[in-house]
Amino acid sequence: MSLDAYLVEARTQEIVPRRERPIEQEKLSLQFKTEDATEFSEAFLVSSSYDGESKTALLKFYEPVSHKVLSLHDRSGHQPYCFSDLSTEELSGIGQLISHPGLDRFEKITKYDLLRDTPAQFTKIVAKDPLAIGGRPSGCIRDIIPQNSKGKIWEADIPYRDCYIYDEQLALGMPYQLSDGKLSPKPYKLMQQEEEAISKIFENESQELKDHADRWIPLLQSPTTELRRVALDIEVATEIPTRLPDANEAKQQVLCVSLLGSDGTRRVLLLERPGVEFGDVRLPQGVSIERYEDEVRLFIEIFKALLDYPFVITFNGDNFDLRYIFHRAENYLGFSRAQIPIELGKESATLKYGVHIDLYKFFFNRSIQIYAFGQRYKENTLDSVGEALIGVQKLKMDNLLKASYSELAAYCYRDAQITLELTRFDDSLVMRLITILSRIARMPFEDTSRQGVSRWIRSLVYSEHRRIGAIIPRSEDILATKGVTATEAIIKGKKYKGAIVVQPKPGVYFNVSVLDFASLYPSIIKKHNLSYETILCPHQECRSNIVPDTPHWVCTKKRGLSSLIIGSLRDLRVKWYKSKAKDKTLLHVTRSWYNVVNQALKVILNASYGVFGSEIFSLYCPPVAEATTAIGRYAITETIKEAERLGIEVVYGDTDSIFLRSPRPDQIERLTEWTAKQLGMELDVDKLYRYAALSSRKKNYLGVFPDGSVDIKGLTGKKRNTPEFLKKAFEDMVKTLSGVQTEEDFGRARQRIREIVRTCYVKLKNKEYTLEDLAFNVMLGKSPDRYTKTTPQHLKAATQLSSAGLEVVEGDLISYVKVYGSPGVKPLQLASINEVDTDKYMDYVESTFDQVLDALGLEFNEILGIVRLESFFGITVPTRKPVEREFEEEEEVEETG
DNA sequence: GCGGACTGCTTACCT
DNA sequence: ACAGGTAAGCAGTCCGCG
Numbered sequence: 055m056s057l058d059a060y061l062v063e064a065r066t067q068e069i070v071p072r073r074e075r076p077i078e079q080e081k082l083s084l085q086f087k088t089e090d091a092t093e094f095s096e097a098f099l100v101s102s103s104y105d106g107e108s109k110t111a112l113l114k115f116y117e118p119v120s121h122k123v124l125s126l127h128d129r130s131g132h133q134p135y136c137f138s139d140l141s142t143e144e145l146s147g148i149g150q151l152i153s154h155p156g157l158d159r160f161e162k163i164t165k166y167d168l169l170r171d172t173p174a175q176f177t178k179i180v181a182k183d184p185l186a187i188g189g190r191p192s193g194c195i196r197d198i199i200p201q202n203s204k205g206k207i208w209e210a211d212i213p214y215r216d217c218y219i220y221d222e223q224l225a226l227g228m229p230y231q232l233s234d235g236k237l238s239p240k241p242y243k244l245m246q247q248e249e250e251a252i253s254k255i256f257e258n259e260s261q262e263l264k265d266h267a268d269r270w271i272p273l274l275q276s277p278t279t280e281l282r283r284v285a286l287d288i289e290v291a292t293e294i295p296t297r298l299p300d301a302n303e304a305k306q307q308v309l310c311v312s313l314l315g316s317d318g319t320r321r322v323l324l325l326e327r328p329g330v331e332f333g334d335v336r337l338p339q340g341v342s343i344e345r346y347e348d349e350v351r352l353f354i355e356i357f358k359a360l361l362d363y364p365f366v367i368t369f370n371g372d373n374f375d376l377r378y379i380f381h382r383a384e385n386y387l388g389f390s391r392a393q394i395p396i397e398l399g400k401e402s403a404t405l406k407y408g409v410h411i412d413l414y415k416f417f418f419n420r421s422i423q424i425y426a427f428g429q430r431y432k433e434n435t436l437d438s439v440g441e442a443l444i445g446v447q448k449l450k451m452d453n454l455l456k457a458s459y460s461e462l463a464a465y466c467y468r469d470a471q472i473t474l475e476l477t478r479f480d481d482s483l484v485m486r487l488i489t490i491l492s493r494i495a496r497m498p499f500e501d502t503s504r505q506g507v508s509r510w511i512r513s514l515v516y517s518e519h520r521r522i523g524a525i526i527p528r529s530e531d532i533l534a535t536k537g538v539t540a541t542e543a544i545i546k547g548k549k550y551k552g553a554i555v556v557q558p559k560p561g562v563y564f565n566v567s568v569l570d571f572a573s574l575y576p577s578i579i580k581k582h583n584l585s586y587e588t589i590l591c592p593h594q595e596c597r598s599n600i601v602p603d604t605p606h607w608v609c610t611k612k613r614g615l616s617s618l619i620i621g622s623l624r625d626l627r628v629k630w631y632k633s634k635a636k637d638k639t640l641l642h643v644t645r646s647w648y649n650v651v652n653q654a655l656k657v658i659l660n661a662s663y664g665v666f667g668s669e670i671f672s673l674y675c676p677p678v679a680e681a682t683t684a685i686g687r688y689a690i691t692e693t694i695k696e697a698e699r700l701g702i703e704v705v706y707g708d709t710d711s712i713f714l715r716s717p718r719p720d721q722i723e724r725l726t727e728w729t730a731k732q733l734g735m736e737l738d739v740d741k742l743y744r745y746a747a748l749s750s751r752k753k754n755y756l757g758v759f760p761d762g763s764v765d766i767k768g769l770t771g772k773k774r775n776t777p778e779f780l781k782k783a784f785e786d787m788v789k790t791l792s793g794v795q796t797e798e799d800f801g802r803a804r805q806r807i808r809e810i811v812r813t814c815y816v817k818l819k820n821k822e823y824t825l826e827d828l829a830f831n832v833m834l835g836k837s838p839d840r841y842t843k844t845t846p847q848h849l850k851a852a853t854q855l856s857s858a859g860l861e862v863v864e865g866d867l868i869s870y871v872k873v874y875g876s877p878g879v880k881p882l883q884l885a886s887i888n889e890v891d892t893d894k895y896m897d898y899v900e901s902t903f904d905q906v907l908d909a910l911g912l913e914f915n916e917i918l919g920i921v922r923l924e925s926f927f928g929i930t931v932p933t934r935k936p937v938e939r940e941f942e943e944e945e946e947v948e949e950t951g
Numbered sequence: 952g953c954g955g956a957c958t959g960c961t962t963a964c965c966t
Numbered sequence: 967a968c969a970g971g972t973a974a975g976c977a978g979t980c981c982g983c984g
Binding site for chain 1: 959960961962963964965966
């Protein structure tokens with residue numbers, strides 16, 4: 055077999071003598087050192103940390119011309135601190151505190167207490183280093199002070215890097231300039247037209263809300279820059295091929311490393327091993343393959359890259375690639391920690407020079423998955439995400455150790471390629487999302503890309519407290535006065551009542567208008583002034599301002615912090631970014647950015663209500679969440695009543711939407727005017743269906759748009775776990791339905807659907823489907839040993855897999871088929887077509903089609919009855935490819951009939 | 952001992 | 967580790983049934 059051009063090139067490279075410096079000399083050159091920047095005209099703040107050596111805050115900037123990371127240590131003398139309500143005298147009486155080596159001094163200070171709505175005296179306890187405050191397992195200042203009714207500690211659990219950002223009111227991801235040793239944000243100015251359009255949006259709002267919006271503008275509008283980055287992926291030798299090597303042990307050699315730069319660099323580094331063939335697997339043009347006899351030299355190359363690129367992108371690098379490299383380098387290859395440009399945390403790996411972004415963590419984030427990417431990928435694997443977002447899959451590989459060099463290289467290269475591409479597609483959407491979220495959350499890129507939405511919102515709100523000089527409340531203090539809920543949830547075990555789902559009126563309706571409230575919950579939080587400090591506020595005179603369906607009252611005297619923050623963001627999204635993101639008249643680059651901001655705001659706003667009902671949120675305040683849903687219920691029920699008064703038939707509704715049966719334009723107009731006037735909320739026409747088919751089931755419907763495209767919600771036919779054969783049959787039915795224009799058309803559709811079901815049944819009976827077609831695909835939600843209450847079917851299948859030596863872990867998608875006998879299921883890998891329980895499948899077909907057909911008022915049972923009857927009388931229905939069947943199986947199928 | 956009524960567990964979905 | 971509400975299938979339990 056002939057070698058292609060690149061292979062020749064790669065082989066030629068071998069005979070070029072390398073000028074290699076001695077290893078020890080190379081290692082020494084790896085020691086990371088940096089000097090502070092003295093001046094720059096534009097650089098983007100990307101990271102904040104505490105530098106233990108200089109005992110100061112350290113900022114990292116990305117300078118887009120040189121593509122370098124610039125450092126800047128704090129020179130203001132900022133120090134770590136926390137607050138106590140004890141006086142300096144009282145604190146001085148605590149011997150252990152006074153003698154604490156980390157204590158620097160006390161300061162008297164006044165901070166605003168939002169919970170009590172009054173200024174309050176605090177003592178600022180200033181420390182010499184952050185670990186003195188907290189973070190060590192014992193002996194920290196925050197643990198020394200006795201926690202009594204008086205004698206509490208505030209703000210001791212904020213990481214110092216965040217504390218510094220909040221105090222300096224810095225925003226990560228923003229452009230800054232440094233001149234004469236002075237750091238300042240790059241000024242941003244809107245174009246006059248934009249300025250006018252935006253001020254019009256807020257013309258009827260309070261000054262406070264306007265001020266918030268004004269502060270958001272530069273954060274949301276300032277330009278971003280292309281971030282120079284490298285994707286890194288490693289392959290490691292394993293003893294057991296099915297198991298992932300232990301990154302903390304790092305016992306085995308690193309066999310291959312791919313480094314793909316956004317600058318066009320495409321390197322694959324291979325470790326030479328005896329007896330390995332080069333092979334003839336092709337790699338893309340321009341990939342350079344480098345072969346190393348010595349693993350240490352290979353590592354030196356990795357480290358040089360980690361000291362060169364401002365951003366390093368991995369997929370699971372926190373827990374694998376960088377962790378493995380670190381331990382391998384330290385434990386087996388004789389590198390000192392000073393020579394390894396990686397720092398390991400408990401759950402993350404960071405870099406001494408640049409910023410490490412682990413895409414696994416970012417894509418795993420449920421908010422990102424759902425709101426930013428619309429659930430386009432369903433599994434959190436590089437393969438699944440890559441396939442869904444950029445259409446590139448991983449290469450297949452059976453055994454790393456048996457692979458040729460070129461095969462290994464191609465495999466490893468592909469992984470790095472997907473990783474890099476995931477940060478590049480859609481004009482670097484992912485990098486820009488991380489940037490804009492960091493700006494909004496005031497969080498370093500490293501944290502934004504790793505943490506969840508509750509941390510983003512926490513950080514944003516904390517920064518706001520510092521800006522206005524308010525003490526950040528202790529979670530237990532919020533809970534003490536505002537911890538109880540008054541409504542009862544419908545679902546057992548939930549804390550409070552949620553949204554209303556209107557009982558659908560079953561049937562087919564032509565010309566259905568779907569109206570919904572724009573950003574319902576954020577609108578409520580804005581309009582009704584909801585915030586932890588305003589709900590159940592301390593003022594007697596506010597107690598009559600009651601939230602419907604609850605005993606809670608809301609402050610009438612002061613605007614709540616979260617109401618302002620969420621309210622201003624909501625208005626900017628609903629009235630500016632949402633439409634701009636869709637505006638085809640804008641330049642591509644402009645619209646692309648509006649789209650990024652729109653996505654980011656969507657993620658934040660969608661979670662803004664939920665966090666108040668979540669214990670892990672540091673400002674957890676259940677009455678805020680409860681009041682939000684209560685007002686939501688009030689809004690939708692009142693709107694339905696008004697619709698009915700206007701003579702409009704409401705056939706369905708869920709949380710923030712109502713489905714109206716062929717309303718006249720003037721009726722819609724009167725209704726939306728009414729909600730604007732009476733509820734102060736915007737009700738918009740969201741969708742128009744040519745017809746909608748509703749069954750009696752909530753959250754289950756099918757809507758056909760005028761252009762024939764179809765909305766399917768909640769139906770089994772499109773669920774992930776549904777077997778492929780059924781999804782296809784369902785799809786056929788949907789196609790038929792999408793062609794229905796008038797009531798008369800349903801007659802023909804009915805015939806066609808009958809055919810589809812019949813074919814499905816016959817093919818099942820004749821075993822014409824493949825096992826893959828028949829497989830249910832169910833996610834293993836937790837590790838197998840943690841199922842203690844019941845043994846679901848997918849677990850039974852998973853157990854059989856483990857017995858067969860195939861490891862299953864939490865998060866795996868288990869594929870199984872239903873078979874005769876006990877336990878009734880078999881994993882796809884172990885099953886054969888002859889044992890498939892056709893009857894069970896037929897039941898499943900029935901219930902899947904039932905969901906739609908009883909909506910259409912079609913007698914599905916009749917169709918099914920006929921189909922079954924035909925087979926009962928032995929009428930054979932020819933299909934495309936008839937298959938011979940044994941008589942007994944025929945019998946078995948009939949038993950239930 | 953067996954099956955129907957019931958509850959609870961689990962997953963996947965909707966807003 | 968943002969929330970609650972809903973559907974569906976199955977596992978497990980209780981109880982009646984000569």
